[in-house]
Amino acid sequence: MTSANHEGGARQRASLPLWVTASIKTLGSIAVTMLGLVFITFIIGRVMPIDPVLAIVGERASQSTYDAVYYQLGLDKPVIVQFGYYVWDVMRGDFGMSLLNARPVAEDIARVFPATLELATLGVCFGIVLGVPLGVVAAVRKGSWIDQLARVVALVGYSMPIFWLGLMGLLVFYGILGWVGGPGRVGIFYEDVVPSVTGMILVDSILDRNWTVLKDAFSHIVLPASLLGYYSLAYISRMTRSFMLEQMSAEYITTARVKGMSEWDVVWKHAFRNIRVQLITVIALSYAGLLEGSVLTEIIFSWPGIGSYITTALLSADMNAVLGGTVVVGLIFILLNIFSDLLYKVFDPRAR
Amino acid sequence: MMEPLLDVEDLWVRFPTRQGVFDAVRGVSFTLGRERLGIVGESGSGKSMTGRAILRLIRPPGMVEAKQISLGGVNLMDKTEKEMRAVRGQRISMVMQDPKFSLNPVMTIGDQIIEAYRQHNRASKADAYAKALEMLEAVSIRDPDRVMRAYPHEMSGGMGQRIMIAMMLIPNPEILIADEPTSALDVSVQRQVLDIMDKLVKDRGMGLIFISHDLNLVADFCDRVLIMYAGRIVEICEADKLSEAKHPYTRGLLNSLPRLDAPRDHLEVLQRDPAWSEAPSVSGRL
Numbered sequence: 001m002t003s004a005n006h007e008g009g010a011r012q013r014a015s016l017p018l019w020v021t022a023s024i025k026t027l028g029s030i031a032v033t034m035l036g037l038v039f040i041t042f043i044i045g046r047v048m049p050i051d052p053v054l055a056i057v058g059e060r061a062s063q064s065t066y067d068a069v070y071y072q073l074g075l076d077k078p079v080i081v082q083f084g085y086y087v088w089d090v091m092r093g094d095f096g097m098s099l100l101n102a103r104p105v106a107e108d109i110a111r112v113f114p115a116t117l118e119l120a121t122l123g124v125c126f127g128i129v130l131g132v133p134l135g136v137v138a139a140v141r142k143g144s145w146i147d148q149l150a151r152v153v154a155l156v157g158y159s160m161p162i163f164w165l166g167l168m169g170l171l172v173f174y175g176i177l178g179w180v181g182g183p184g185r186v187g188i189f190y191e192d193v194v195p196s197v198t199g200m201i202l203v204d205s206i207l208d209r210n211w212t213v214l215k216d217a218f219s220h221i222v223l224p225a226s227l228l229g230y231y232s233l234a235y236i237s238r239m240t241r242s243f244m245l246e247q248m249s250a251e252y253i254t255t256a257r258v259k260g261m262s263e264w265d266v267v268w269k270h271a272f273r274n275i276r277v278q279l280i281t282v283i284a285l286s287y288a289g290l291l292e293g294s295v296l297t298e299i300i301f302s303w304p305g306i307g308s309y310i311t312t313a314l315l316s317a318d319m320n321a322v323l324g325g326t327v328v329v330g331l332i333f334i335l336l337n338i339f340s341d342l343l344y345k346v347f348d349p350r351a352r
Numbered sequence: 353m354m355e356p357l358l359d360v361e362d363l364w365v366r367f368p369t370r371q372g373v374f375d376a377v378r379g380v381s382f383t384l385g386r387e388r389l390g391i392v393g394e395s396g397s398g399k400s401m402t403g404r405a406i407l408r409l410i411r412p413p414g415m416v417e418a419k420q421i422s423l424g425g426v427n428l429m430d431k432t433e434k435e436m437r438a439v440r441g442q443r444i445s446m447v448m449q450d451p452k453f454s455l456n457p458v459m460t461i462g463d464q465i466i467e468a469y470r471q472h473n474r475a476s477k478a479d480a481y482a483k484a485l486e487m488l489e490a491v492s493i494r495d496p497d498r499v500m501r502a503y504p505h506e507m508s509g510g511m512g513q514r515i516m517i518a519m520m521l522i523p524n525p526e527i528l529i530a531d532e533p534t535s536a537l538d539v540s541v542q543r544q545v546l547d548i549m550d551k552l553v554k555d556r557g558m559g560l561i562f563i564s565h566d567l568n569l570v571a572d573f574c575d576r577v578l579i580m581y582a583g584r585i586v587e588i589c590e591a592d593k594l595s596e597a598k599h600p601y602t603r604g605l606l607n608s609l610p611r612l613d614a615p616r617d618h619l620e621v622l623q624r625d626p627a628w629s630e631a632p633s634v635s636g637r638l
Contacts, residue, residue: 251453257409258520259468260441269467273458348458349503 026341030334035087037330041323042086046079050317055099095324100316105324108309113328114199115185116298116305119225120290122202126229127236128283134233135240139248140267150237157234162227166300169223181220183302190216224301228294232286239282243275250274276347284340291332356383357526357559358406358444359637361419365401365583368413376401376414378583382636384527384559388550389636390574390591391563398583399563403529406561407444408436424526442472445520446529447549450536451512455504462500465519472523487518491548510541517549521556528553529561534569546573567594567605578636579605582629588636601628 045052053069054061070076074085089096095105138150173180181187185201194201194208202221205214247253248271256270293307306325313321344351365377377398382389391399405416408428421428423443431439448454456464465484469475475483481500488496491514504512513533520528530549534542550573553560564570570577571594579587579602587599597603604622 251448251450252456254404254409254446254448255454255516255519256456258407258440258446260437260439260471260523261467262437270456270459274456276458349460350457350505 026338030338033334034331037334038087038090038327039083041326041330042083044326045086045319045323048317048319050319052319055317055319056097090327095327096320098313098321099318100313100321105321108321109306109324109328111199112304112306112309115303116291116293116307118200118202119221119228119297119303119305120287120293122221122225123228123290124232124283124287126226127232127286130229131233131236132240132279135237136244136267136272138237138241139244140263142245147241150241154234154238157230162231162294163296163300165230166224166227166297169227170300173223179219180223181216183220183300185220185303186213186217187220220301224297224303228290228297232283232290235286236279236282240275240279243278244271247271247274273347277344277351280340280343280347284336288333288336291336292329355425356385356638357424358384359420359422360384360402360406361422361637363402363405363418363421364416365398365405365410366415366417368415375583377405379633380580380583380585380636381633382578382585382588383638384561385638386557386559387576388553388560388562388574390570390577391561391580392565392567392570392577393580394565397580399565399580400531402580403446403531403561403563406529407440407446408433409440438472441468441520441525442523443525444527444529445523445525446531447513447516447520447533449532451504451507451509451516452536454516455512457504459503460500461502461504461507461515465500465515465522468519469522483522484518487522488515490521490552491515491518492544493518508541509537510545513537513545514548517545517552521552524556525558527559527561529563531563532565533562535564535566542569567609571595576636584629584631584633585636586628586631586634588634599628600625 052073053066053075057065057069074082077085093106095109097103098105098108101108134150134153138147141147170182174182186193190213194204194210194213197204197207201217202214205211205217244267248267250271253266253271256266261269291306293305293310295307295311297303298305298308306328310322310325310329312318313325360383361381363377363380364375367374367376380398380402391402393399401410404410405418406421406428408416408431410416416429418429423439428436428439455461459467462481462484465487466477466480469480469483473480484500485496488499493499493511493514499507499511499515504515507515513536517533528549533549534545537545546569549560552558560574562570562574571591574591577589577591577594578585579589579597579599581601587597587602589597589602594602595606597606601622601624604620607620608622610616610619
């Protein structure tokens, strides 16, 4: 009887299309990872030596006010129930109120995250567009002047403190040459000119067809984005170089040469196709790192991003904001991982 | 004797190292007609380097020097890298040891074969596809349509090597260099792959350079055998007269092999004589 049921179940499951089971698996793994992440932030919130009630009502509140808030926060319930409430809140996108400005944390994050997203995306594009070809050429012309140049560029990228480069960049390109806009996302004349749709000024100004604002916003973002991009360039170009070196000594490269292919085709049609999967990992990591927000860059360029938001919240013990930010950053990492897993399957037949 | 397909005279392959220049191939000379020429030797004897040097595929800092490597009367040593690309694949091709590594893992087999064809022939995609199918059938691949869409990791070693042969013969070259083409294969499929290769080479009137460390296989399969030692040719013989070879190295190799028809209690261990590597290379030019 039971065995018959089992068989029936198995048959039904087997009849589901492959992509459905794959999607269910993916969603399941996102859910489990997210639950783990939320659990950790919940624990952090509880073990921090900050009384959440006091943080809201203040030191001089009466006992009755204190108790009212205590019950309102559900702190009288068992911890597991509190966790349940917390998960429910997070699922609805409710990270609680910021203690600093008494606004919903979710709203604050929705405001600062697009700024970081814009900066990080432009930065990582810069890193990819320059870093990948530089790494490939350095590998193909190993030991040549261009390889040495790539090495120096990467070394400088790794070792220069970003605040110094940032300040020098501002001094030279903004202060002396006047080629780019200064700190901030747009000049003060253009603030709040375009309606905020996505929160990313570049996109919003395109949607609004306001080319003046677009131009101004671009001149503001180009310096911090290239600065961040420079760091991912350093990383991406070094990794590309070593992946390519490994592939160029592979036997199928000899096969391609035996066929009579040009060196350009050998490099790009054969070797490069084989490093795409590894490259995706590197780029995803690099991008995730940038999306976490670069505190120093954001501070130097007065960029209201998530990095400086979380840091300010942490320094003022605004735990709801810190935890909300942590969940969002964690979610980004998870999503980027899933996305790169999907790309693996596109680029590597062996992973299908 | 017909005009040889390939005439190699005084071929050297050198690699600069910290300890000075290392000569992997030292003054090798031979000709190749429409025949099956075996090159036998142990690891490091320079046999693979000889094959790659003919295609000028030794990468810097390695250097190839020769009085001539003449293909149909034209010296390949005088050609530029770009001119060499028209020779590779189209006139001289090469099958390597292990299809697991010599096929590109992320490209379909069809794309790789079509690419080899279109590199040297102006053909539409459809024509090239048809040509590739035909070639796969010629190497006894069943269900070639499916194989065209498959990736190398889905193939067995024997199939992989037959695909490799199809890919290398599709531009219709005059010479095929087979560098240990069966060493990575199971014994049971070695013969099958060799037979296919043999038939194609014979039907097309090609010259074959068969590089191997397997004396018996070479004696069985080839017409003429060059025996290499330390970058030089120490002896040349007709394949069917290999058992009458005179050079002590060849004799030593033969004596170290077990034989079914003449079992012995002890197999000889090869005693090397330093004089072998000093003796001048024997010329295999006809």
